[in-house]
Amino acid sequence: MRRLASVLPLLMPSAVIAQTGEDARPRIIVSSAATIPSPPDRAVVSFSVHGEGTTSDEAVRAMVAKRDVIEKGLASISAGSDIRAAQMGIAEVRGRECNRNTYGNPRLSTGECAIIGYTADIQMEVRTAAVNEAGTMVSLAGRLGATNPRIDRFFLAEDKEIRRRGVAQALAEAKLQAEAIARASGVRLGGVLSVSNLNFNGPGPYDDIVVTAQHASAPPPPPPPPPVAVGLKPRAIETQVKVQVVYAIQP
Template identity: 30%
Template sequence: MFAAPLLLVLASAAPVPPMAPVPPSQIEVSGKGKVATPPEIATIAYTVRGEGATSDDAVRTVEADRKAIAQAVSQITQAEFNDGELSIQPVRGLDCKEEFASVVLSKDACAVAGFVASMSVTAHIASVKDAATVVGLIGRLKGFQPSVESFGIKDEPSARSAALAAAVKDARASAEVLALANGARIGRLISMTTVPRMESDNRSYLTIRQEPPPPPAVLAPVKVNITPAPIETEATVTATYELLP
């Protein structure tokens, strides 16, 4: 008597959805890699300054000194020169009373006495050990405030690749140690990302600009051999591994 209603209730019940698969346990680690490469390029910055009664005279002095410095440096090492902005400023006497942001006529006490022209120059030289020697030579040849700005390498992409490989190896080693400490082992690699690095000098290759034939040898510069620290290239990755029992 009661079997039929029971069957009807069972037939009208909603089907039970299948259970969603349980995602595998995971472990996320970071790895760091670093490679040291001896520097292969030295970057030297300086300013060439010229004075004259006219702006043309000041610019001619800048051009003459700029060429003299380039030719002298090229006798010591291969170099690439990058010229910056050229500026020309009028010079007035000490009795001229100029106020900030004011415009004065160029007459009487404020008459223009001459002009000063200046150009910033950057030199990339191939002989790192001679960088300090070149700085002294540039100073002797009227280069204003010469200084070694930085050191670099020719093939930055290769150094970057080596640092990434070391970072990946370090991440896996860390994952294995942590998994073992928890009585487990690592499985397949699920994901990996790199941490963006800060922008740096992207120069990869040193190109040499041909200069005119050098003049007769100048007085030998003061020799200063330097040994800068290796260039360190770093990389960081974040890796996620499957954690197996």
């Protein structure tokens, strides 16, 4: 399936072209675009993992243990997923009274501002080919204790062949339009003088299909039931190609 944008014909008078110092040969210029929808074959799921403890080591150990459980669960859905860490941080926790101090002032770790614990947080990103299971992965990550699990985007791992098809379709449409313009103008269409690739508008870095899930505690033994299946079918990725073709007019 394709959608072709309207073609913009333009007959260039030789007298006008000559005044600009450009090629004075009569010509027909047409612009054409082709859009090819394709189902995405990759999804990006992201989530955060939170850990707490009275020491920084305890907070990190809690975070790592929770992360390992989540990663193991996600691997049961998509074993070939690429799971990477994006950011990690450790924060000191002080009492409520310390938070009433003016923002930005230095604080000693004594008295009301004594450190009472630590938090550790890590941002994770999962790239998977299990596109239709991405929603189920979000659901399971939320059950296993992930914070704000979500689908960030869908995309195509490779779109070169799709772009080539788009160029071919756009050029074919441009020729049809140039022939129609030539017939209506009473001139004979000549050969191609030049072809310009105006732009490639492929899948963007972000897709606005987003699924979120709230934080949920992992259920106690016996083993939890299967994750809630979302049955997600993402929308197509639209790859757009635009070309401009300049045809000669035969004398």
